[in-house]
Amino acid sequence: MAVVEVEQVTRVYQEKGMPPAHALRGVSLQIEQGEFMALAGPSGSGKTTLLNLIGGLDAATSGEVRVGGQALSGLSRKELADLRRDRIGFVFQSYNLVPVLTAAENAGYVLELQGVGSAERRARVKAVFDRIGLAQFLDARPLKMSGGQQQRVAVARAIVSAPAVVLADEPTANLDQATGAALMDLMRELNKERGITFIFSTHDPMVLSRADRVVRLVDGEIVTAPS
Amino acid sequence: MSGPLSLGWRNIWRNRRRTLISMSAIGVGLLLVIFYSGMVGGMIGEAKNQLDDAGMGHVEVFASGYRLRREVGRTMPDVRAQLHLPPGAQVGTRVLARGLATSARGNEPVQVFGVEWAEEAQLSAHLRKLTSGALPAAGDDRGVLIGEPLAERLALKVGSKVRLMVQRADNEMGADLFRVRGVYHSIAPAIGQRQVYVSAASARALIGIEGAAAHQVVVQLEDPAQADAVAGGLRAALGDRVEVLTWAELLPVLKRMEALTDNVVFAMAFFVYLLVGLGVLNTMLMSVLERTREFGVLMALGTRPSRIIQVVLAESFWIATLSVVLGSVLGSLLTWQFSRTGLRVNPAESLQLGGMIISTLVKTRFNPLDILEATAFVYAMALVVGLYPASRITRLQPAEALRRT
Numbered sequence: 001m002a003v004v005e006v007e008q009v010t011r012v013y014q015e016k017g018m019p020p021a022h023a024l025r026g027v028s029l030q031i032e033q034g035e036f037m038a039l040a041g042p043s044g045s046g047k048t049t050l051l052n053l054i055g056g057l058d059a060a061t062s063g064e065v066r067v068g069g070q071a072l073s074g075l076s077r078k079e080l081a082d083l084r085r086d087r088i089g090f091v092f093q094s095y096n097l098v099p100v101l102t103a104a105e106n107a108g109y110v111l112e113l114q115g116v117g118s119a120e121r122r123a124r125v126k127a128v129f130d131r132i133g134l135a136q137f138l139d140a141r142p143l144k145m146s147g148g149q150q151q152r153v154a155v156a157r158a159i160v161s162a163p164a165v166v167l168a169d170e171p172t173a174n175l176d177q178a179t180g181a182a183l184m185d186l187m188r189e190l191n192k193e194r195g196i197t198f199i200f201s202t203h204d205p206m207v208l209s210r211a212d213r214v215v216r217l218v219d220g221e222i223v224t225a226p227s
Numbered sequence: 228m229s230g231p232l233s234l235g236w237r238n239i240w241r242n243r244r245r246t247l248i249s250m251s252a253i254g255v256g257l258l259l260v261i262f263y264s265g266m267v268g269g270m271i272g273e274a275k276n277q278l279d280d281a282g283m284g285h286v287e288v289f290a291s292g293y294r295l296r297r298e299v300g301r302t303m304p305d306v307r308a309q310l311h312l313p314p315g316a317q318v319g320t321r322v323l324a325r326g327l328a329t330s331a332r333g334n335e336p337v338q339v340f341g342v343e344w345a346e347e348a349q350l351s352a353h354l355r356k357l358t359s360g361a362l363p364a365a366g367d368d369r370g371v372l373i374g375e376p377l378a379e380r381l382a383l384k385v386g387s388k389v390r391l392m393v394q395r396a397d398n399e400m401g402a403d404l405f406r407v408r409g410v411y412h413s414i415a416p417a418i419g420q421r422q423v424y425v426s427a428a429s430a431r432a433l434i435g436i437e438g439a440a441a442h443q444v445v446v447q448l449e450d451p452a453q454a455d456a457v458a459g460g461l462r463a464a465l466g467d468r469v470e471v472l473t474w475a476e477l478l479p480v481l482k483r484m485e486a487l488t489d490n491v492v493f494a495m496a497f498f499v500y501l502l503v504g505l506g507v508l509n510t511m512l513m514s515v516l517e518r519t520r521e522f523g524v525l526m527a528l529g530t531r532p533s534r535i536i537q538v539v540l541a542e543s544f545w546i547a548t549l550s551v552v553l554g555s556v557l558g559s560l561l562t563w564q565f566s567r568t569g570l571r572v573n574p575a576e577s578l579q580l581g582g583m584i585i586s587t588l589v590k591t592r593f594n595p596l597d598i599l600e601a602t603a604f605v606y607a608m609a610l611v612v613g614l615y616p617a618s619r620i621t622r623l624q625p626a627e628a629l630r631r632t
Contacts, residue, residue, distance in 0.1 A: 058625070058627075077531075078532065081532070092629075101237075110528050
């Protein structure tokens, strides 16, 4: 069953006085529940744009994106926010933790948005932190943690609410090879344990080698046939 | 906890120096507004108090037509039984005449006030501030009280004889000899120079009117704000045979001054808050826009636009709260201190009405309502100021916010 459906999606950026920039040109793609897949391609190929469209962070110029069967094009900003909160997790290249929150508060942020009480929130975050080896960092501030630890907190934040899909935009780009590999292994394990669909954008061969499927983009078009 | 208030509180301390500067700017602005408002309110209040002390009523009743020509024959009967006044009101009846006071040194124009001593001493503070002598006893029909400047000009002292000559109700001249029983001090030179006090019975005899007839009834209220209501009641009760006026009608300049100072305080507060508000807006914009990416992350995680606005407004709220605590505490302390000790001003620069120096010692008005109003204004400003950067953020697509560095 497809958890994400992308149908003939085009994204054109138009800025005043500039020629239109086609970030995506008629992209179609289906991603099944539980997939561990990568979007590959050089810089400017449209990987991040495609992830943003799947995550409802941006709006397609034409075409349609569906997440869990829900078409995103007709949703209001509030409805898109609720969809992201309940069904999509994000991992960013540069971790993007909120520096004034502790690691546990960062990880539990989405749960708080969902209205989960503080005790349950803490318990669920702790369970995930135990699982990913961050048990002793619950109350640490992000700036006191290493890049790898921060990225693991970001992964915890993405999965703690059990979303259908986790979108990870070059998650290992700021990590050294060993830390990046460990992070990928961790995500792979979570993918298998929990059945969460992971979609990465990357050009890191180590990440690509761990993916079940790789979709290559060049100049906003898919160059390998999506399966 | 990462609710909007908690997040807002933590965010304001990210750049401690910037927050402290913003807080100080708002706090000092608030302090200035509270103190200035207290000072101006104090001056106006002092002016009213001094007029009260000088024997002016919050409501005054005159014989119909008397004020226009000051004809002593235009009197009114005793209306006191018909006055229904609020508790605490002080009432006095006056018989009035213009004339000359004559001594061996010369003569001076005066206004003769025929009064009941005990009630007039309640109304006119200067009769309680005798520099020599004492109030004439009840039934003393020869006694007169004069002010220091008149005593000096006519070389009079307690025990001296003085001749008062006035125009009588029958248009003849009336004169009698009085003995100075006391000399009073008034902060208003015009009062001390012109006003002489004799008993009401003596004044009636001097100008040739009978019974309990009088020209003026003065009412001082515990709450001057009741003047309009009391005057309305008196007009209804007494009809056309008398003229009832409030202090604002008797001294429109003071009323206009009160309105003017209210406007000045408002304008001053407006500009102070405008300047402070622009400064804080700049700070908030910098603080919020430099975190655009972070707000993009919060939106990506599923934060609704309304919650983003709450987070930004929470920052404004906390800055306003800290500023209000700082500004209102310091402003209140300063205003309270000067409401006790007063602020001495040069008599040449002090407020004058009709030649009367209203005050040389300005005591600020410590009014919690002033502080509440100023505080509410700061909160309103903070919310308005916070809305703009919040709206700038929420107008962005999350992807666009994430691209910002």
